[in-house]
Amino acid sequence: MIRLGVPSKGRLMEQCFEWFAERGVTLSRSGSDREYAGRVDGAENVSLVLLSAGEIPRELQAGRIHLGVTGTDLIREKLAGWRSHVEELAPMGFGHADLILAVPSCWADCDDLDDFATIARDFRAEHGFRLRIATKYHRLVRAWLSDQEVADYQLVDSQGATEGTVANLTAEAIADITSSGETLRANHLKILAEEPILRSQATLLRSLAAGSDEQVRAFAAQLGL
Numbered sequence: 646m647i648r649l650g651v652p653s654k655g656r657l658m659e660q661c662f663e664w665f666a667e668r669g670v671t672l673s674r675s676g677s678d679r680e681y682a683g684r685v686d687g688a689e690n691v692s693l694v695l696l697s698a699g700e701i702p703r704e705l706q707a708g709r710i711h712l713g714v715t716g717t718d719l720i721r722e723k724l725a726g727w728r729s730h731v732e733e734l735a736p737m738g739f740g741h742a743d744l745i746l747a748v749p750s751c752w753a754d755c756d757d758l759d760d761f762a763t764i765a766r767d768f769r770a771e772h773g774f775r776l777r778i779a780t781k782y783h784r785l786v787r788a789w790l791s792d793q794e795v796a797d798y799q800l801v802d803s804q805g806a807t808e809g810t811v812a813n814l815t816a817e818a819i820a821d822i823t824s825s826g827e828t829l830r831a832n833h834l835k836i837l838a839e840e841p842i843l844r845s846q847a848t849l850l851r852s853l854a855a856g857s858d859e860q861v862r863a864f865a866a867q868l869g870l
């Protein structure tokens with residue numbers, strides 16, 4: 646039996662169900678709205694596992710699911726050396742979001758990363774501690790800032806409502822996912838005029854540790870991949 650892990654709720658789950666339906670495979674939640682059980686119609690030997698999107702990378706890495714759907718941001722953040730754990734089978738065309746660095750809109754002299762690096766250097770000299778960036782994407786943000794040779798900062802962990810941390814005075818800047826930009830605007834933040842740290846979208850991934858390669862390949866072929 647192939648185990649297929651998909652997000653258990655929200656738009657990501659609904660759009661994922663639509664994606665499979667367009668390819669002749671019907672995924673559905675069984676039982677009550679609150680029960681995390683699912684069924685698969687239209688494919689032999691495939692079972693559905695409903696999981697938090699954030700846990701799907703780990704389940705793929707461990708080989709507890711053969712296939713999984715989650716955002717590329719979560720794969721790259723949660724799996725060091727992700728290419729040795731999973732294969733990307735298909736970008737799915739939804740769940741688009743950019744991981745960006747944002748600062749208060751009122752920072753008139755801060756439009757790009759060079760400005761940010763200068764402000765961060767001055768901030769440390771002035772305040773005696775490093776400028777704080779709130780994020781849950783520690784690995785991706787560290788790697789990106791290191792590539793850009795920005796060093797005068799510290800990361801503050803924020804697992805949700807990250808855009809609120811600046812007004813709450815627990816950080817000076819944030820690095821988070823945005824799609825419409827409304828949450829940033831509502832919290833008086835602006836994106837630095839750079840390419841995003843990462844462009845993410847929902848992706849179908851294959852575990853390199855789960856085995857059953859022939860069955861997985863046959864199912865992928867049925868999906869037109």
Ligand SMILES: Nc1ncnc2c1ncn2[C@@H]1O[C@H](COP(=O)(O)OP(=O)(O)OP(=O)(O)O)[C@@H](O)[C@H]1O
Nearest residue numbers: 697698699715716717718719740741742822824845
């Ligand atoms: N506003 C958004 N628009 C589009 N995609 C988004 C948006 N916010 C988050 N995502 C994407 O959705 C995926 C899941 O996000 P997140 O980690 O917030 O999960 P969640 O819905 O909070 O799930 P759980 O709480 O069960 O872990 C991520 O890959 C992320 O890039």
Ligand SMILES: O=P(O)(O)OC[C@H]1O[C@H](OP(=O)(O)OP(=O)(O)O)[C@H](O)[C@@H]1O
Nearest residue numbers: 805806807821822823824825826827828
């Ligand atoms: O650019 P926008 O369209 O406004 O979307 C961005 C928001 O969506 C996500 O939050 P989510 O709703 O997943 O909640 P979270 O705060 O728990 O991350 C993300 O963390 C941003 O806060």
